[in-house]
Amino acid sequence: MPDVFVERSLDEIRFWSRIMKEHSFFLRLGFRSEDTQLINEANQFQAIFEDIERRAYSFSVNTDPQTIREFNVEVHNAAAHIWAFKRKVLGLILQCKLPGQNNFPLLVDHISREANYFRNRLEELNSGRLEPLHDAIIDENVFFLKIMADHAKFIGHLLDPSERKLVEQAREFSHEFDTLMYQAIDLSSMRPQSQTIPLLSQFVDENRVSVKSLRDFKKTARDLIEECRIKSIIHPLLADHVFREAERFLFILDMFERSLSGEKVNKREILF
Ligand SMILES: [Fe+2]
Numbered sequence: 001m002p003d004v005f006v007e008r009s010l011d012e013i014r015f016w017s018r019i020m021k022e023h024s025f026f027l028r029l030g031f032r033s034e035d036t037q038l039i040n041e042a043n044q045f046q047a048i049f050e051d052i053e054r055r056a057y058s059f060s061v062n063t064d065p066q067t068i069r070e071f072n073v074e075v076h077n078a079a080a081h082i083w084a085f086k087r088k089v090l091g092l093i094l095q096c097k098l099p100g101q102n103n104f105p106l107l108v109d110h111i112s113r114e115a116n117y118f119r120n121r122l123e124e125l126n127s128g129r130l131e132p133l134h135d136a137i138i139d140e141n142v143f144f145l146k147i148m149a150d151h152a153k154f155i156g157h158l159l160d161p162s163e164r165k166l167v168e169q170a171r172e173f174s175h176e177f178d179t180l181m182y183q184a185i186d187l188s189s190m191r192p193q194s195q196t197i198p199l200l201s202q203f204v205d206e207n208r209v210s211v212k213s214l215r216d217f218k219k220t221a222r223d224l225i226e227e228c229r230i231k232s233i234i235h236p237l238l239a240d241h242v243f244r245e246a247e248r249f250l251f252i253l254d255m256f257e258r259s260l261s262g263e264k265v266n267k268r269e270i271l272f
């Protein structure tokens with residue numbers, strides 16, 4: 001009988017450690033050649049998360065839960081450190097101390113939010129305090145819709161301006177996801193009265209339709225970039241990275257959808 005705690009921990013760590021490793025690489029690409037200290041720090045984080053990723057694959061669902069609990073603490077620590085590094089870099093950029101560096105402030109803030117999310121997930125797993133479903137549905141959507149809206153903005157700004165059609169499409173996605181995010185914040189503000197099964201399942205369905213179409217757009221962009229068919233300053237790994245994050249969000253939405261349909265869909269009472 002596989003341990004759910006072990007399974008979920010490994011799933012989170014395998015996904016997010018690769019993401020953290022790639023963030024380190026993107027940060028390094030954006031630094032100026034004279035910022036050797038920052039480049040070294042980014043390289044160290046890349047090595048740390050590469051090692052964590054490798055070890056996460058060396059464990060299995062049958063690994064002793066205590067071993068995984070300790071591993072989670074170690075990874076949590078690494079996530080807290082990379083979060084602090086990203087915030088430090090954001091501070092330097094916003095104080096104009098790195099003129100000419102190439103990472104947007106919003107991108108650095110964005111990747112720090114992802115590190116914070118990862119850190120929180122590990123904390124929740126280790127303390128056994130997973131959010132109740134009706135809260136998780138709203139909070140995960142508020143988080144990921146903002147992530148998706150940011151991605152659309154990054155793509156729009158990193159494509160060559162002469163790719164007018166694609167830039168336009170990215171702008172439309174940005175607007176669509178900003179709107180969805182505000183809807184999620186509205187639903188959040190109406191808690192707990194808004195947490196009825198019909199409202200939550202409509203919310204999940206609507207978001208899923210939009211995430212699927214953004215995911216497909218990212219996939220197309222990724223393939224075009226890989227085949228060198230469009231003009232941009234998007235690294236192929238960044239294109240794949242944002243595609244994988246959309247897939248992750250879809251995976252979470254599917255999970256919510258299944259959990260909600262396990263409840264009686266006609267039930268109109270509040271879920272608390
Ligand atoms: Fe990311």
Ligand SMILES: [Fe+2]
Nearest residue numbers: 110114147245
């Ligand atoms: Fe992201």
